[in-house]
Amino acid sequence: MKSFIEYIVSIFKGLWTLLIGMKVTGKYFFTPWKNVTQQYPENREKLVMFERFRGEVIMLHNENNEHSCNGCGICEINCPNGSIEIISKSILTADGKKKRIIDQHIYHLGMCTFCNLCVKACPSGALAMGQNFEHAVWDRSLLTKVLNQEGSTIAENVKEE
C-alpha cells in the first residue's frame, strides 16, 4: 500500500517538475526582447563589448601622452609565445646619469593568444587589454604594432627600474 501511494505521488511530482521546467523555457520564449543574440555587422555602431573582453594588448597613455612603461622587459619574459619585444635606449638624465628607457614596445598581434599574462606581470600597470576586436588587415606585417605612441614619455611617478 505504501509503495502504491509513493507511485501515485511520484506521478504528480514528476508532472509538477516537468511543468517547472516548461515554465523556465516558456519565460524565455515569451520574453523575446531579452534575447542575447547580437547581429554583428548591423549593430556595429552601438556594439559595446563587456568589460573583461580581451581584444588586444594596449599601452595606457594619459592626456599628456605619457605612459608608465619603464622598459623593464618583464612582459617580454612572461609572454609564452614571444609576442612582445622590448627595444630600449639609453638617455642622459638632467643630472648627467645614464638611464635606460623604452624605445619601442613591439607587439605581434598575429602571435598573441590573449592570455593576459603580460598585463598581470607588468609591475607598473602600463599594459591593459583593449576592447577592439576588428583586427582584419590585408598584410600580415600590419599586425606588428608599436604600443608606445609616437613622442610619448614616461610618466613622472613611475618607479625606476
Next chain:
Amino acid sequence: MGFNFYDFTALTHNIHVGLVEGFSPFMATTLEWVIVGTAYLLFVALFGLLLVYAERKVCAAFQQRLGPMRVGYWGLLQTIADFIKLLMKELIMPRKADRFLYNLAPFIVIIASFLAIAVIPFAPGLQSLDFDIGLFYLTSVSSVGVIGILLAGWSSNNKYSLIGAMRSGAQILSYELSVSLSLLTMIIFAGSMQFSTIVEGQRDGWYLFTGHIPSLVAFIVFLIAGTAETNRGPFDLAEAESELTAGFHTEYSGIKFAFFFLAEYINLFIISAVAATVFLGGWMPLHFGHLEAFNHAMDVIPPLVWFFLKVFGVIFIIMWFKWTFPRLRVDQILTLEWKYLLPINLINILLMALIVLTKFHF
C-alpha cells in the same frame, strides 16, 4: 464552380463531376489520383519546410537566440536554401551495405507518412479518405514507418545505425500501445472511429472539455506517447547525437536523408493533427453548448484556419517539450511506458467507459 472557404464539399464535388463528364471513367479516376497526389506532395513538401523553419525559430526563442536571420527576411528562405543544398549532395553508398534495403528504407518511412496523412480531415470536404475505421487505419499505417527505420539501421552496415534503429524499434513498439489506448479512450467516448463523425460530434464542445477528466488524461498521455512516436526529444535516443551520431540515418546523405528528415516533420504534423482532431475538434470552431452569439462569432473564422491554428498549437507544445526536457535513457523510456503510461491508460479507459455508461459528461 463556386468556391466556398467554409465548405469545400461543393468544390471537390464539382471537380469530380467535371472530370467524369469530360473524360472516360478510367481517365477521370486516374486524373483524380494525380490531382490528389500532387496536392498532398506539394502540401507535404511545403509544410515540411515550414515546420523545419518553425522548429529552428521556436528552438532559438526557447534558448534566447534569434535563429536563422540572414537568408531572406527573418531567415524565411533558409530552409529552402538548405533543401536545395541537400538536393545537390552526393548520394553515398556505404561499403558492404545491403543495397536494395538501403535504398528502399527512406521510401518506406515516407510512404507510411503519406498513407497516414490521407485520412486527416483538413476542412469540410478536404479529406481524401473517410473510412469508418479511420483512426484504426491511421494507427496501423503510421506504425509501418518503424519497418523503414529498422531496415535503414540494419542495411547501413554501421553499428551506430543498428543501435539507433533497435532503440527506435523498442521505443515505437512500446509507445504505439499508449497512443492506441489513449485514442481508444476517445473512441469509446465518440462512439466511432470515423474522422468525420468524430469531428461532427464535437459541434457542441471539444472532447477535451466534454469528456473532462478521462479526456484530459488521455490528451496528456497522447501528447507524451505521440512525442515518443515521432522520435523527437526528449525521446530522441534513437538519434542521440552525443551517443550515436545520427542514429539510423547516419549513413544517409542527400535526398535520402531529406526523406527521413521530411518524414520526421510530417509525423510531427500527423500526431498534432490527430491530437487536434480527436481532442480539440479538428476543423470545428470553438463552440460552447448554448452560447449562440459566441458560437456564431466563432463560425466566422474558416474551418481551415481553425484546423491549422489547433495543429500549430499542439506542434508548439511538442516543440516546447523537445527544447525543455533532457533526453531519457533507454531503461527510463521503457519504465515510463510500461510502469506509468500503460496502467494509467488502462484505468483511464475503465473510467471513460463508466462515464459513458452513466452519461456523466457534458
